[in-house]
Amino acid sequence: MPHAEDSIIIEPLVTTKGSSFKFGATVSGVDIESLTDESFAVIRDALFTHQVLVFKAQSHVSPRAQYLLTNRFDPGATSYGHGNAIPSTQKSILHPDLKTIPHQPQVQVIGNGKVPEYEGLKNIQLRHPHHRTFHATQIPDEDDLNFTRFYRWHIDAALYGLAPPIVTTLLAVKVPGGRKQVVRYDDGTGDELEVPLGTTAFVSGEEMFEALAPEDQAFARTTRVEYAPHPYIWMSTARSRSDGLGLVSEGKELSLDKLPPVEESKIQILPMCWKNPVTGKLALQVHPSAVRRLHLGDGTVVEDLSEVREIVHHLQRPGIAPEKVYAHDWEEGDLVLFHNRGVLHSVVGAFAEEEVRLFRQCNVAATKLPEGP
Numbered sequence: 001m002p003h004a005e006d007s008i009i010i011e012p013l014v015t016t017k018g019s020s021f022k023f024g025a026t027v028s029g030v031d032i033e034s035l036t037d038e039s040f041a042v043i044r045d046a047l048f049t050h051q052v053l054v055f056k057a058q059s060h061v062s063p064r065a066q067y068l069l070t071n072r073f074d075p076g077a078t079s080y081g082h083g084n085a086i087p088s089t090q091k092s093i094l095h096p097d098l099k100t101i102p103h104q105p106q107v108q109v110i111g112n113g114k115v116p117e118y119e120g121l122k123n124i125q126l127r128h129p130h131h132r133t134f135h136a137t138q139i140p141d142e143d144d145l146n147f148t149r150f151y152r153w154h155i156d157a158a159l160y161g162l163a164p165p166i167v168t169t170l171l172a173v174k175v176p177g178g179r180k181q182v183v184r185y186d187d188g189t190g191d192e193l194e195v196p197l198g199t200t201a202f203v204s205g206e207e208m209f210e211a212l213a214p215e216d217q218a219f220a221r222t223t224r225v226e227y228a229p230h231p232y233i234w235m236s237t238a239r240s241r242s243d244g245l246g247l248v249s250e251g252k253e254l255s256l257d258k259l260p261p262v263e264e265s266k267i268q269i270l271p272m273c274w275k276n277p278v279t280g281k282l283a284l285q286v287h288p289s290a291v292r293r294l295h296l297g298d299g300t301v302v303e304d305l306s307e308v309r310e311i312v313h314h315l316q317r318p319g320i321a322p323e324k325v326y327a328h329d330w331e332e333g334d335l336v337l338f339h340n341r342g343v344l345h346s347v348v349g350a351f352a353e354e355e356v357r358l359f360r361q362c363n364v365a366a367t368k369l370p371e372g373p
């Protein structure tokens with residue numbers, strides 16, 4: 001049922017045939033550029049209820065207003081979710097994909113193709129991540145424009161030192177038109193999903209948790225997840241599963257002596273389930289590529305990386321089944337606000353060289369770690 005307050009209308013997403021996810025809503029009757037406290041209260045409540053909110057026709061929103069909306073969820077937080085730009089001498093897998101807006105450094109430009117000028121950035125070359133640079137196996141070249149993969153299911157989070165951002169905002173400034181692609185899971189299930197070109201795919205961590213068998217729910221409630229130090233450098237030499245949900249175990253991760261100095265106090269051991277601050281629901285929230293160890297409720301520590309990954313994949317894989325995925329069909333001016341502590345998301349798709357896409361992304365490292373059960 002649409003719900004109105006102060007003329008803001010919140011309508012749950014209408015799912016297409018074959019889909020069964022129950023999250024996401026569109027919001028109308030609000031201008032992000034000039035957001036009142038009353039409107040923000042409605043948006044905040046809606047966000048924690050629906051997990052992903054879509055605002056149409058927000059092309060005019062400034063990087064500053066985008067930052068202010070994002071920051072309002074955690075007013076004490078000020079720095080970008082991954083902290084300061086990572087020095088280019090270090091081979092983090094995140095580095096090539098982000099350009100920082102000089103006058104609003106918490107806002108990043110991402111996309112594909114050459115852009116002569118945007119918000120003080122000149123002659124930038126954007127590169128949509130392609131699964132061939134990260135996955136252990138690839139879709140054959142001749143199928144590459146019609147078929148694609150989930151690039152990497154993740155939470156936006158440094159997972160070392162900085163607390164995971166509460167929300168992320170994405171604004172579509174320029175969107176190339178209209179092709180569709182088919183995502184292949186390529187994991188022996190035959191699963192496939194037709195998606196719009198360059199979609200962002202979301203799944204709900206709450207639905208992922210709710211769908212677990214009772215014994216798996218009990219395991220998830222009581223287990224804590226230890227992340228690798230400098231996880232994006234650590235994993236830079238490893239390769240992803242074909243479904244984008246975590247890495248294959250080939251012993252390719254960088255050893256600790258090849259990483260920048262590690263500060264023990266920055267290593268994060270987080271609950272496997274994170275509690276929604278408004279509804280109290282639990283979401284299964286694990287960044288599958290960055291996982292290093294599991295700390296079980298009885299005190300056992302699962303050290304073997306391959307075993308750790310199998311356990312996490314077993315818990316998460318049902319939650320990314322085709323019917324559980326919301327693949328947003330981007331239009332220019334769409335602003336998507338998502339609960340980064342309640343969903344997983346993935347870049348999808350392969351653009352041709354000349355297909356120009358420009359997005360702005362913003363999140364801020366939180367002031368507190370997520371709460372468990």
Ligand SMILES: [Fe+2]
Binds near residue numbers: 154155156345
């Ligand atoms: Fe992301």
